[in-house]
Amino acid sequence: MIRQAAYRRRWRPTRYLLAATIGAALFLVLVLSSVASFAIGPVPMRATLFGLPGVGFMAAATFFGVRALHDQAAAIRGRDATRAVALFVAGMFMWLAVLDVYTFTREAGPAVASVCAIACLPTTAVGLFLVRRFDRNEKEPWRLVMVAALWGAIVSTSLVVWAESLWDLLFTATLVPGPAADTSAAYSAGIFEELAKGTALVLLYLVMRDEIDDVVDGIIYGAAVGLGFNFMESVAYMTHQYAILAPEGLGVVGAIGQWYFRQVVGLFFGHATFTALIGAGIGIARQMPQLRQRVLAIASGFLAAIGAHFAWDAWQAFVLVGSSSTQLLLANARYVVVIGPFAAVVLLLLVMGQHVEGSALRRQLLAEAATGLGAVQRNEVAVLMSPWERFLARLAALGRGGLRAYLRLARLQTAQLHLAMERWHRERHEIEQPLAAEEALRQHVLQLR
Amino acid sequence: MTPAGCTAPVRPRVVHLTDVNDASLGSKIVASVVETHDDLRPLYRVILALGLVAVFILAFGFALLLKFAPPGQRSGYRAEVTGVYLYDPSTGSIAGSPMTRFHRTQLFAARVAWEKLPPDMLVSARWTDSLDDESGTTQPTPTRAGSLARQEALVPVRASREFHADLPGQYTLTVVRYARGQPVELLASARVTVLRDP
Numbered sequence: 001m002i003r004q005a006a007y008r009r010r011w012r013p014t015r016y017l018l019a020a021t022i023g024a025a026l027f028l029v030l031v032l033s034s035v036a037s038f039a040i041g042p043v044p045m046r047a048t049l050f051g052l053p054g055v056g057f058m059a060a061a062t063f064f065g066v067r068a069l070h071d072q073a074a075a076i077r078g079r080d081a082t083r084a085v086a087l088f089v090a091g092m093f094m095w096l097a098v099l100d101v102y103t104f105t106r107e108a109g110p111a112v113a114s115v116c117a118i119a120c121l122p123t124t125a126v127g128l129f130l131v132r133r134f135d136r137n138e139k140e141p142w143r144l145v146m147v148a149a150l151w152g153a154i155v156s157t158s159l160v161v162w163a164e165s166l167w168d169l170l171f172t173a174t175l176v177p178g179p180a181a182d183t184s185a186a187y188s189a190g191i192f193e194e195l196a197k198g199t200a201l202v203l204l205y206l207v208m209r210d211e212i213d214d215v216v217d218g219i220i221y222g223a224a225v226g227l228g229f230n231f232m233e234s235v236a237y238m239t240h241q242y243a244i245l246a247p248e249g250l251g252v253v254g255a256i257g258q259w260y261f262r263q264v265v266g267l268f269f270g271h272a273t274f275t276a277l278i279g280a281g282i283g284i285a286r287q288m289p290q291l292r293q294r295v296l297a298i299a300s301g302f303l304a305a306i307g308a309h310f311a312w313d314a315w316q317a318f319v320l321v322g323s324s325s326t327q328l329l330l331a332n333a334r335y336v337v338v339i340g341p342f343a344a345v346v347l348l349l350l351v352m353g354q355h356v357e358g359s360a361l362r363r364q365l366l367a368e369a370a371t372g373l374g375a376v377q378r379n380e381v382a383v384l385m386s387p388w389e390r391f392l393a394r395l396a397a398l399g400r401g402g403l404r405a406y407l408r409l410a411r412l413q414t415a416q417l418h419l420a421m422e423r424w425h426r427e428r429h430e431i432e433q434p435l436a437a438e439e440a441l442r443q444h445v446l447q448l449r
Numbered sequence: 450m451t452p453a454g455c456t457a458p459v460r461p462r463v464v465h466l467t468d469v470n471d472a473s474l475g476s477k478i479v480a481s482v483v484e485t486h487d488d489l490r491p492l493y494r495v496i497l498a499l500g501l502v503a504v505f506i507l508a509f510g511f512a513l514l515l516k517f518a519p520p521g522q523r524s525g526y527r528a529e530v531t532g533v534y535l536y537d538p539s540t541g542s543i544a545g546s547p548m549t550r551f552h553r554t555q556l557f558a559a560r561v562a563w564e565k566l567p568p569d570m571l572v573s574a575r576w577t578d579s580l581d582d583e584s585g586t587t588q589p590t591p592t593r594a595g596s597l598a599r600q601e602a603l604v605p606v607r608a609s610r611e612f613h614a615d616l617p618g619q620y621t622l623t624v625v626r627y628a629r630g631q632p633v634e635l636l637a638s639a640r641v642t643v644l645r646d647p
Contacts, residue, residue: 180517183517187514244618247553248613248616281496287489293493300496300497300499300500303503303507304496304502307504307506311510345495352495353492
């Protein structure tokens, strides 16, 4: 509904073309990475067996893509093209997941890798749940939050593995071991990992702009991509530590240590913070009317993420170095000292964004109530502006009419907030053909009453 | 004064419009355009400031990189690692032919052609294990290549006291040149693998 409602800008084909170009370039890189995985990497030919479902999806995507080219009716053509794209993306994700499993978990074997992945699932799920809760007014759809996390876990990790290996070969390996080589490696991690993660957000910004309303949404999607990346990286480091220390009987201890620092202390103080900075830049750019401002905001977000990641990788070993008895305490404190300031800025941007969004939605809800069209009543505004009040209202509905009434009210509240969001974007000249679509949203609200 | 583009232009407080895009909706569609109040300037400034801070961080990192790997330090020499061999610590000697894979219980040492380097050149060589911890080095560090050549110095790997044998994984040997008290040039590197099975 909201997608129909907004953002039919005249320049839409331009950003779609840009997104398609980025997508094609990514696909080319991933194909090269895939070939390299077989040719010189750790992936054996038997991966093709496990990758067959992915290959099947690609074949189905080709079928629908070709059929879309020959379809006469525009509606059928559009449906086939959509199926082709969805199957293609799903197939690529599945294929890359197979490559990732071999690349990142081969050292300790599939059983240990599975246990590590299972251990990281609850913490990552809690992280995603909490991050999504940051959006007080208009929750992002789970499907897109999950796509963002999957991109971080599967696509971004596939993109960086060869880029970082190449950088290591060309630069880091030629430097004197110690601070110089460590700095070079930190540049590599900061630049490649943040670019790989940020690409997801740029594509989301270009293709599904209606889902990124403002800085709050940008931070949420950014953190989701970061949590996905952190999941796969945690599994990789846990299996690596296990493989090295297992012969000494310390494999489990090593893996638990990695899990603790990456999935507990570093769950938010790490990739989630870095990529949230990119998301913040993109979210702010979303509401900037001038191209120069948009470019500057996005570039600043990327720079901030790269800088923060670089600072952590390059300097964390030199911060809070103490005696062996305090090592564990200092290791925890290091996250707060090095990443804490960046996380604090993300929180500041989030709070500022929530304030701007909240004020705007309240204003729009009041204005909508003043029209007397019935989509929003004046006495509903206070309830709609408070997540807790909305929840209490839904609970009351549950008591009166059961689960059906609860869900119906939840849909009504969501639709009312969508309408207010739509009005806000129109007020800010961020959409061009809003009124008919806005009326469709209004009618949707009235139907739900 | 509002910088261009950060807030929407000020408009009449309430304007009623009919939809110009869909004639069928006619005058039933009435929507209000209210004066905008939200100010995105602080958000925009914070992200720009953060970007600027990041530029300083990355520039400072680059300065450190140049400090520890100063340009113009290429001596033109390359050290030759002639091989990594099984090592007997009791005699301090190597045996057999060069190998690239070892079992955990096998001790090994690298042989470097120190005599091919200028005798006065200050150098050192060290092993790092798969956890990137140092696991063997030439002593003292640094020392003159001529001295190492006279001793026919080997670079053995020492298992950590915490462990019963070498940890499995990749071991990396690096030979570096020193100047003004710090390592400045990588002269050679080599890698071997310690297998997981005993």
